[in-house]
Amino acid sequence: MSVPRLGVGLQFNPELVGWFPFLAQPLDAVEILFDAVMAPLDGPGLLSPRATALLGPVAAQFPLTGHSNYGGDFGFAPLDGTAAVRRHVPLARAIGVPWVSNHCFYSDASWSDVWSSPVQFSEAEAVRLAGRARALQDLYGVPLGHENAAYYRTCPGSDMTEQAFLARLVELSGTYLHLDLHNLYANALNHGRAGYSVERFLDGIPLDRVISIHMAGGRWIEQQYHDLHDTAVPDPVWDLLDEVLARSRPGAVILEYETTALRAGDEALDPLRTTELILADLDRARATWDRAYGPYSRRTTLREAA
Numbered sequence: 001m002s003v004p005r006l007g008v009g010l011q012f013n014p015e016l017v018g019w020f021p022f023l024a025q026p027l028d029a030v031e032i033l034f035d036a037v038m039a040p041l042d043g044p045g046l047l048s049p050r051a052t053a054l055l056g057p058v059a060a061q062f063p064l065t066g067h068s069n070y071g072g073d074f075g076f077a078p079l080d081g082t083a084a085v086r087r088h089v090p091l092a093r094a095i096g097v098p099w100v101s102n103h104c105f106y107s108d109a110s111w112s113d114v115w116s117s118p119v120q121f122s123e124a125e126a127v128r129l130a131g132r133a134r135a136l137q138d139l140y141g142v143p144l145g146h147e148n149a150a151y152y153r154t155c156p157g158s159d160m161t162e163q164a165f166l167a168r169l170v171e172l173s174g175t176y177l178h179l180d181l182h183n184l185y186a187n188a189l190n191h192g193r194a195g196y197s198v199e200r201f202l203d204g205i206p207l208d209r210v211i212s213i214h215m216a217g218g219r220w221i222e223q224q225y226h227d228l229h230d231t232a233v234p235d236p237v238w239d240l241l242d243e244v245l246a247r248s249r250p251g252a253v254i255l256e257y258e259t260t261a262l263r264a265g266d267e268a269l270d271p272l273r274t275t276e277l278i279l280a281d282l283d284r285a286r287a288t289w290d291r292a293y294g295p296y297s298r299r300t301t302l303r304e305a306a
């Protein structure tokens with residue numbers, strides 16, 4: 001399986017709709033959060049009515065890729081009954097996405113506990129999850145990349161490193177990796193004293209299986225660094241992108257932002273300031289991509305050159 005080389009894109013978070021000018025941007029790709037646009041499992045249809053109206057113009061203008069956070073992909077419920085199989089797979093096929101990424105969490109029907117439920121890094125779980133991953137990729141019919149998580153605590157029972165686990169998972173399943181560089185950065189800040197190393201992580205995963213990349217920002221709250229997607233991408237994460245683009249050939253670099261987080265605490269949402277922040281990050285991502293692969297290596301610049 002192979003993926004098209006699209007370039008730099010933005011995650012289509014419905015929180016941004018209504019004030020961020022998606023359609024005015026020269027985006028090489030837009031990543032759809034399946035969870036945010038799917039119809040409820042207890043009703044008819046695939047897309048929620050609101051999402052149908054929102055997605056139309058975006059789908060007409062940009063190539064769409066797919067992402068699953070809450071599909072139950074790696075949970076313990078039978079795969080056939082999960083949102084991943086009942087909604088995400090038919091959505092991916094209907095949209096025609098070139099690949100799908102999913103999160104390495106134990107998600108279930110609840111959406112509230114998933115972010116603190118990283119999978120157990122063990123041989124037994126690599127074998128179990130590889131079976132689910134292979135079955136899901138077969139259903140999607142396109143490459144499925146697993147996203148490395150930002151986690152607060154390692155799952156009890158883990159007896160191998162995260163990088164060894166991910167390498168084993170894709171070796172067994174024939175699936176791919178989706179690399180979130182801000183998650184790596186967050187884990188290094190939170191778990192550095194416990195021996196977590198970004199360099200060892202990157203040396204330990206098969207970089208030739210990285211099909212897409214996430215970039216984001218976050219912040220410290222008391223003694224914990226959080227992957228909140230509520231700031232500009234930090235400088236060290238840009239450095240990581242330079243390194244990873246030199247060592248792999250992903251199909252896209254996708255930037256992630258959360259509006260609800262951007263107005264957290266006492267801060268008021270300032271659409272103009274936030275739009276400028278996102279546009280500056282997009283420019284920096286394009287410059288980084290072009291530095292690695294040349295000036296006519298993205299979907300939009302290829303079209304300009306033609």
Ligand SMILES: [Fe+2]
Nearest residue numbers: 147180214256
């Ligand atoms: Fe991510």
